[in-house]
Amino acid sequence: xxxxxxxxxxxxxxxxxxxxxxxxxxxxxxxxxxxxxxxxxxxxxxxxxxxxxxxxxxxxxxxxxxxxxxxxxxxxxxxxxxxxxxxxxxxxxxxxxxxxxxxxxxxxxxxxxxxxxxxxxxxxxxxxxxxxxxxxxxxxxxxxxxxxxxxxxxxxxxxxxxxxxxxxxxxxxxxxxxxxxxxxxxxxxxxxxxxxxxxxxxxxxxxxxxxxxxxxxxxxxxxxxxxxxxxxxxxxxxxxxxxxxxxxxxxxxxxxxxxxxxxxxxxxxxxxxxxxxxxxxxxxxxxxxxxxxxxxxxxxxxxxxxxxxxxxxxxxxxxxxxxxxxxx
Ligand SMILES: [Zn+2]
Numbered sequence: 165x166x167x168x169x170x171x172x173x174x175x176x177x178x179x180x181x182x183x184x185x186x187x188x189x190x191x192x193x194x195x196x197x198x199x200x201x202x203x204x205x206x207x208x209x210x211x212x213x214x215x216x217x218x219x220x221x222x223x224x225x226x227x228x229x230x231x232x233x234x235x236x237x238x239x240x241x242x243x244x245x246x247x248x249x250x251x252x253x254x255x256x257x258x259x260x261x262x263x264x265x266x267x268x269x270x271x272x273x274x275x276x277x278x279x280x281x282x283x284x285x286x287x288x289x290x291x292x293x294x295x296x297x298x299x300x301x302x303x304x305x306x307x308x309x310x311x312x313x314x315x316x317x318x319x320x321x322x323x324x325x326x327x328x329x330x331x332x333x334x335x336x337x338x339x340x341x342x343x344x345x346x347x348x349x350x351x352x353x354x355x356x357x358x359x360x361x362x363x364x365x366x367x368x369x370x371x372x373x374x375x376x377x378x379x380x381x382x383x384x385x386x387x388x389x390x391x392x393x394x395x396x397x398x399x400x401x402x403x404x405x406x407x408x409x410x411x412x413x414x415x416x417x418x419x420x421x422x423x424x425x426x427x428x429x430x431x432x433x434x435x436x437x438x439x440x441x442x443x444x445x446x447x448x449x450x451x452x453x454x455x456x457x458x459x460x461x462x463x464x465x466x467x468x469x470x471x472x473x474x475x476x477x478x479x480x481x482x483x484x485x486x487x488x489x490x491x492x
Contacts, residue, residue, distance in 0.1 A: 175414065216255060303322075
């Protein structure tokens with residue numbers, strides 16, 4: 165690669181002769197942007213980084229135009245982990261710890277977020293262009309698994325009925341992951357992605373038993389990939405090292421980036437959701453409300469006039485009746 169600037173990359177691939185697809189991702193620059201904004205304990209970094217790779221893998225895998233929000237609600241020292249990824253592979257992430265949390269560097273997922281068995285894994289699919297009244301799709305599952313990969317595999321099996329295997333690894337430098345998925349079968353035949361015209365013929369000649377064998381073989385190859393190897397090896401090397409015996413079709417690379425979607429309008433919307441009473445109450449002893457974005461640190465300030473305007477625009481009739489509230 166010489167002096168080429170290394171960019172975050174997501175690589176999709178397909179087994180030419182088997183109904184199995186895969187993805188590899190490496191996120192370094194975007195991950196650094198997340199870490200630059202807050203200091204996380206080592207164990208939290210690992211899990212948030214793994215979620216980051218997983219969110220990019222799922223986002224590229226599900227044919228869905230919108231934002232995937234991946235959350236872990238914890239009942240231990242870590243209260244919340246959130247990673248969001250949109251269809252353009254723009255990512256943001258944050259974690260919230262309990263104020264007095266003491267977190268060992270080798271703490272497990274269970275110790276961090278599932279101490280009393282009340283931890284929850286939540287995936288929300290929020291479509292880009294929602295119909296009026298349309299709610300985002302949300303799946304909530306218990307944290308059944310020792311690591312992020314297992315939790316997501318269980319979720320995918322339950323909600324999408326797809327055999328999916330994930331390998332995830334993260335440290336302070338990079339977040340990497342691999343996904344293998346058995347393509348959905350219809351009447352014993354695999355449904356190949358439209359882009360893989362040449363592979364379709366080969367796949368259609370496979371019966372269900374062959375397809376199962378191919379999936380098992382792909383899994384066996386994937387199983388040779390260790391955590392440390394995943395963490396320290398670039399995508400091209402991994403693809404070759406793991407699947408050199410297979411005929412693999414590699415698609416155009418995609419490039420994940422860090423991007424925060426926060427805006428003043430959205431923060432205003434959040435204040436509106438709190439309700440006029442609560443906002444006015446909070447403003448009693450303050451000149452203005454100050455809100456920092458949890459994801460990017462952007463600072464927002466709403467003074468009394470700003471807040472009055474928030475509620476004025478929502479209830480124009482009332483504003484006409486009580487214009488004094490708008491003056492200051
Ligand atoms: Zn932000």
